[in-house]
Amino acid sequence: MSPVTICLWYDGTAEEAARFYADTFPDSEVTGVHRAPGDYPDGHEGDVLTVEFTVLGLPCMGLNGGPQFPQTEAFSFQVATDSQEETDRYWNAIVGNGGAESECGWCKDKWGLNWQITPRTLTEALAAGGDEAKRAFAAMMTMRKIDVAAIDAARRAS
Structure with a gap:
């Protein structure tokens, strides 16, 4: 068991979100649903208080926890993808389930959590540095969902 667990704050929808993530991403599952043993500021005894998931x-x-602390872009999951098909699958699942597109591979799920769906070719291009990184970066800056073929073409251009 990992000594670190990411704790994400929801306004009563933690179980719904966790089940969506488990259905969407490989190596993901809901491992526990725990109900409140008593009333608390934004819930009642018996309500789902915490959900353990991967x-x-x-x-x-x-x-x-309630509505006090909505999600922001200050935290996001970055998901590395190997193909356009994988990029499309994750992007479309998040955006198509009440989420919203943003820029440069970012999108937001319907619970307000931010995701970066990032093809490895983009990460590799940026890590290469120099003109290859500049071309890939410039191409990325025009995109919402990352277009793998366009990034690959930018990497090859000289």
Whole structure:
């Protein structure tokens, strides 16, 4: 068991979110649903208080804490993909389930959690540095969902 667990704050929807992530990403599952043993500021005894789950093998806990602390772009999951098909699958699952597109491979799920769906070719291009990184970066800056073929073409251009 990992000594670190990411705790994500939800407004009563932790179980719904965790089940969506488990259905969407490999190596993801809901491992526990825990109900409140008594009333608390934003819930009642018996309500789902916490949900233990994994996302791509990463241990997480969803806390139904209430509306006080909405998600922001200050935290996101970055998911590395190997193909356009994989990029499309994750992007479309998140955006198509009440989420929203953003820029440069970012999107937001319907619970407000931010995701970066990032093809490895983009990460590799940026790590290469120099003109290859500049071309890939410039191409990325025009995109919402990352277009793998366009990034690959930018990498090859000289």
